Amino acid sequence: MANILIVDDSPTELYQLKAMLEKHGHSVLTAENGADGVALCRAEHPDAVLMDIVMPGLNGFQATRQLSKGNDTSHIPVVIVTTKDQETDRVWGMRQGAKDYLTKPIREETLLKTLGNVLETESA
Numbered sequence: 001m002a003n004i005l006i007v008d009d010s011p012t013e014l015y016q017l018k019a020m021l022e023k024h025g026h027s028v029l030t031a032e033n034g035a036d037g038v039a040l041c042r043a044e045h046p047d048a049v050l051m052d053i054v055m056p057g058l059n060g061f062q063a064t065r066q067l068s069k070g071n072d073t074s075h076i077p078v079v080i081v082t083t084k085d086q087e088t089d090r091v092w093g094m095r096q097g098a099k100d101y102l103t104k105p106i107r108e109e110t111l112l113k114t115l116g117n118v119l120e121t122e123s124a
Helices: 011-023 034-044 059-071 087-095 108-123
Strands: 001-007 027-031 048-051 078-080 100-103
Touching: 001 011, 001 034, 001 087, 011 027, 011 108, 027 034, 034 048, 034 059, 048 059, 048 108, 059 078, 059 087, 078 108, 087 100, 100 108
Parallel strands: 001 027, 001 048, 048 078, 078 100
Antiparallel strands: none
16 A cells, blocks of 8 residues: 655644554654655655645645655645635645645545545556
8 A cells, every 4th residue: 555644733633644544554654744744755755645734834835835846756746634625725735736635624535535546646
């Protein structure tokens, strides 16, 4: 299965997303802010990243932009996972290079389907 990086400053969200993914055989890395997420992504090259937006320091939009524009990370799909559900946020997130945009709370089936789609697209 895939190696997924979750970047979220909420311990509860990290726990819930990690549990969902591990239950389905994925391995999971976690980071609690955007800067650590970018650094970990560059070091570990996960198959995909789940990125929160509202975090201290480097926010999810900024981190997504860095990853999608980076020579060593642009091939890694980023899925934004956030409570921000305005259409302008969704459009902005996609313009930063995200492959998809999900709003919390996330249903397990939706998360797995979205991950499957972005992983399939990247390997094609």
